[in-house]
Amino acid sequence: MNILIVGNGFDLSHYLPTKYDHFMVAMGAIENWDENKGEMGFDDLFSSLYEKENYFFKYTKAMYQTDEIKISIDQIKDLQEKLKENVWYQYFAEHVREVKTWIDFEQKIEEALSYVSKLFSKIEEVYSKRNTLLLEIKALEFNKFDKDSEHIYLNERLCQALLKIGLIKKQFYTIKTSEDGERKIVHTSQENEYFHYSINKDYVKDHTRYDIYNSDFCIFVLNNKLSELIDIFNFYLMLVDRFESKELINPISVEFKKVYSFNYTRTFKKFYKLDEIEFLHGSSGNTQNIVLGISDLGNDILKKHKAYGFTKYHQKLFKNTHYLFLSEDIDRIKKSVIKKKELEKYIESSIPKNSHEVDLKRSELSQIILTIGGKISIYIWGHSLDSSDASYIKEIFSFNNEIVDHHCDVTVFFFNNQAKFDLLNNLLHILGSELVEKWMKKGWLKFEPNPNILEINNIQPVDLPTFKK
Template sequence: MPKILITGNGFDLSLGLPTSYSDFINILNSLDNNLDIDFDSIYSKSSNYDLISKNYKVFSFDDKKLEVLKIEIKNNLWFQFFHNELEIETWIDFENKIDYVLKNLFSSVKYIKDNIFSKGSLSEDKLDYKSTLFNNDIEILQVLKSFNIITLNKYYDVTLNRNYLVKKYDFFIDVDLNKITQKLIEELKKFKKIFNLYFETFVYPFYNNQKTKTNESFFLTINKHYTFNYTPTFEKVYKRVNKTRFLHGKIDSDSNDIVLGINEIPTNELDKRFFLPFTKYYQKLNINTDFEFISDFEKTKNSNFQFFFFGHSLDNSDKDYINEVFDFVKDLKSKIKTIIVIYHNEESKSKLLINLLSIRGKHDIESLMRNKNLKFLNFDSKELNIELKKDITLPLTIR
C-alpha cells in the first residue's frame, strides 16, 4: 500500500540545483553587473557551485528570457526591496519578511489615517512632515519609501505620495488603502513572474545536462509524491511520471500560478480583506492547487502507510501540513504506519527534531519514536534503503 514521499527545497539542493533563496538573489543581482553572461559567471554565485561543476554539463541560456528578467527585476518593487535585505538566508526568512513588510506598511497607513486625516483634510502644500511622524523609526521609513508610499530627502523629511491619497474638492481627505493594496498585489504577481523565469532560465536546463547518472531506482517504490517545491525534479531526475502533486503550484511563467506569501493574517484593527490576497491559503484556493493533501487517503485508513520527508525543514510555516500527516498516522488502524524523516548530517537531524518538538510537543514525538512510528534515517544509510524497499502490502510478521 501507499509509500508517500514529501519533499521540500532541500530535495532539489541535494542534487546541486541552485534553488536556495541566496542562489535566487545572488544570480539575479549578477545580471546587472555582468556583461558576459555564461555558465561559470552565473553559477559561481551559487552556494552549490562545486556540486554543479561536478554533476552537470555546461550549457547556454535563453537570451530572450535573460532580457525579460533584466527589465523585470529593475522595475519590480518587491525585488528591489529584497535584493538589499542581506539578513534573509532561506525561503522561510523570505516569507517572514513579506509578513514584516505588510505589517509595517498597513500599520503605518493606519497611523497616518489616525494621526493626520482624523484631524481634517490636507491641501497640496501640506504633505511634508519631519521623520518624527513615525518616531524616527528608520526601518518603517525605508519600507514606506521602498514601496513609494512616501519619499524621503537626505534629512529624512517625509512627503506623502499623493498618488495614494483620496482627493475631493482639491483637498486630500484620506489614505487610499485599496489602491496601495492593489499595487502591492500587482507587484507581487510580477515578482512571481521573475521567480518563474528564474527557474525556467537557471534551473530547468540542468535536467537535460546531467554528467552523472542518478540512481533512478532509489525511489522506485514511492506511490505518491507531494512537493512544496515548484519544480518537476522528482519526475525529471528519478523518472517517476504522474506521481507528483504540487502543493504550491508549478513553475510556468505563462500561467504564473504559484503560491508565494504569508501564512496568517496579522492581528490588528485593519480590515482583514486587505491581507487575504497575500496569504498562502487564499492563493491556493484561488489557483486551485492540490490543497486536499493527505485527505486523499481517508478511505484507506486500514492500509499500511509509510511517509518519507526528504529535504523539508518541518518548520512551523508548514505546520498545517505536518499536523495533517501526523494526525493521519496516529488514526491509522494498520500494523505498519511510519513517518521517516531523511537527513544528511547530525546538525540537520537536530534542527528537524527541534522543529517537530515545537509543532507536536514532547509527549507526541516521544510516543511516536518509542513505538517506532517515527524514525530519523540518514540518506546514505542501509536502514533507509531497507525501508524504501520494504514491501508494506504484506502483513507484518509477528515473531
Template sequence: MNKLIIAGNGFDLAHGLPTSYNHFMDAFWRDLKENQDDDLVKEVVYLDPIFQDHFDEGEILNFKDFESNIHKYLQNNLRGFEYQLEKYSFSQRGMSRSYGKEVVLFKFKNKFFKELNETQSIQNWVYVENEYYQALKSICKDEELEARQKRERVIKLHEEFEQVKQLLEIYLKQKVVETYDFNAFSEKDHPKPFNILRRFVGKESNEEKLKLASEFSDRDDEKFMFDLDPSESKKQKVVKFNSYIVNFNYTPTFVNYCGYLLLEEKQLAHINHIHGELSEENIVFGFGDEMDEDYKLIEDMDDNEYLRYFKSFQYSQNSNYKDILRYINSEKFQVIIMGHSCGLSDRVLLNTIFEHDNCRSIKVFYYQNGEYDNYTEIVQNISRHFNDKKLMRTKIVEKTLCEPMPQIQLPKKK
C-alpha cells in the same frame, strides 16, 4: 502502511541544482548588466543608461559586489561632485545641464526586493515568504494610516511580490530546467539516491523490513505495515504500501526518479505538485500559516486584497490540496521528509498532515556536511506544526534511524 513523501528544495540542492534563495538572488546581480533592458528587470531596478562604467570596477557575483562597484565608481571617477552613497547618486556641480540637478546611477524601484537584499538573515525561500508576511502585517498594524492608504500599500506590496515571483520563474526555467540534463543521471552512476527512493516508491528489502517496525512508537501499527504475499509458498510477510509524493518543488527532479522506479517495480505512486509546475505556469508562492495569532487581524480587514497571496486560496484553484486530504484520510501512513525545511510558510498544510490520526511516524532525511547536519533544525521546525507536543514526540523518528540525503551532481546539457 502508506508512504507520504514530502519533497522540498533541499532535494534539488542534493542534486547540485542552483535552486536556493542565494543562487537566485546572486544570479540577478551577476547577470544584471546583460539583462538591464528586460522589461521586468526595469520594473524592479533603475540603472542610468549613460553611466555604466561601474559594472567594470570589479567582478560581480552578488549584491555586495554590485554595491561595492557603485561606491568605487563614485569615489574614483566623480571627484568634484557631491554624491550620496546610500542613494547611489550624485548631484550636479558644473555638469552639463542636460543631466539636471541630480543623476541617479542606480536605485531600487521595488521596495520589497530592496528589503530582501538588505536583510542579511534571509537564508532560504521560507524566509522570503515570511518577509512578505511581516510586511503585510506591518501595514495592517500601522495606526497612522487610513484604510485607503493601507489598501494602496498592500496593492503595491503585492505588485512587488508578484515581480519577485516572476523573476524566480524565469530564473528556474533558464538557469535550472533549461540548463541541466534531468535525464542524464542513472542508477549506475548514482546508486545511493535510487536505493533510498526504492524503499518508498519500489520494494522493501528483507533488511529494511526488519528496520521498519522500530520507526513507529505504537506496536499496533505493525499489522498495517505488512501483508502476506500470496505468491510465496511460505506466505512470507511483505511490506505493503502505496506511495504518495507531495512535491513542493517546481522542477522535474522527483518526476524523473519516479518514472524510472515505477516502470521497474510496477508499484503504484502518485505525484502531487502542490506548488504547481513551471511547465504549467501555475506556481504557488506566498504564505501559509493561518494559525499565526495575527492572521485574524488580516482577515478582519474585510478586504480580499489582503488575502491574495495566502496559500489556502491558491490551493483552491485546483484539486491538489483535496487530493492530499483524500490520501491521508484513506489509511495509516508514514511521512518521509526529503529536503523540506518544514518552515512555517507551509504550516496550514503540514499541520493537517502531521497531526492527522493516520500519521503514525515522521522520518527525516537530513543534510550533512562533515560534522554538521541539520536534523535537529528540521525536527525543531516540525515541532512548530504541532499543537500537541506530546503527540509530536511519539511521531518523530529518532536520528539513529534516520540518514543523510546523498549529495550528487546533475550534469549540464551539452
C-alpha cells in the same frame, strides 16, 4: 505504500541551485550585467558563489551540462527592467544579508506588511483629526514627547522598509541663506545629504478641502508587484529545470507510489520518471501557478483592506493547488478500520460458529482488510517542517491515533546534525512533546541522513573556473 514528501532540500541534494541565495545572486548578476558583453552563461550567474559554495557548485558542474545554460541579451534587458521596477525585489535586495532561506523570505514579507499596517493606522489617526494629510513624515525620536497631531511620526527602520516598497519617498532639499541671513529650505530633485521622508502622493487623491489616502489601491499595487516577482522567480526556476544531467541519475533504493512536492521544479519527475506527483504549492513553467506568500494576515488592518492575496491559502485556492494531501488516505483507512472492528465483533458475538453466514462475513472481512492495505511509509526529504506548513504536518501525524493505531511510519531525512536538531525542534513546536515522544518511542518516527546522490551515482567533482575579482 511508500509516499515521498519533498521540499527545497530535495533539489539541493541533487545539486540544483534553488536556495534563496542562489536566486538573489543570479538576479543581482543580471541586474548589473553589461549588455556589451553579450549573452550570459552559467558562470556569469553564479561565479560570485564559487568560493563560498565551492563544494556545491563543483558537483553541480559535474552532474549537469551547465555550458548549455544561456540567457539572451533580450531576456537580460527585459529582466533588468523588471528588477528595477519591482519594489519587492528591491526590498529583498536591501535585506539580502538578513534573508537566508525561503522561510526567512516569507517572514520578511510578513514584516513588510506589518509596517504597511502601521502606516495605515497612523494615516487613519491623522484623518480622525484633520481633513487633509501632510505628506512629510517626521522622524520618531525616543526623547520627543511633544509630537503634534498633524504629522505622521515613524522610526528610521520602518521608513527604510516603506521606502523600498514604494509607499514613501525621499524628498531632497537644500538650505539657502538670503542676504539678510534668513535660512530657507528649497526642495530639489537632485539627490544630496539633506532629505526628509514623504508619503508617496500616487496613493493620495485630492478633493476640494480634503483628500483621501487610497489604502486599498496601495494593497492592490503591492499584490501585483508580488505577482510580478513570482513571474521573475518562475523564469529562474524554468532555467533550473533546463539543467540536463550528463548521465542517467540512478534511483534511490525505496520505490515510491506517490510524491507530494512543496517544490516548484520538476526534479523528481524528470529524474525518476514518476507521474503520480502533486505540487502542493504549484509548479513552475509556461503556465506556472506558484504559491509564494505568508501563512496568514497578522492584524485587523490588513484584514480590513482584504490583503488576502499575500496569503498562501488564498493563492492556493485562486491557483487551483489546494490539494487534499493525505486526508483521503486517512479517511479511507479510518472508515475501513472501524468497519473491520465492528464486523469482527459481530462475527465473534452474534453468529453461530458453524453457520454459512460466518464464511460470508469472513469473506467480507478479507475485502475490508485489502481495502485498508499495508502500512503507509512516509518519507520526508528536504522539507524544513516549519510552522508555515503546520496544517500539512499535523495531517501526516494524524495517523496512528486511537482509532487506527499503528498504520503509518515516518522517516525524516536530514542533511547534517544541525538540520536534524532544527527539524526535531520544529516538530516539537507544531505537535507538542507528548505526540513526538510517543511516535519516536514506538519507532513510528525516525531520522536518517539524506540519501547520498553522489555515492549512488559515483559522481566525482570537477574544478571550477577562477575569475578575477
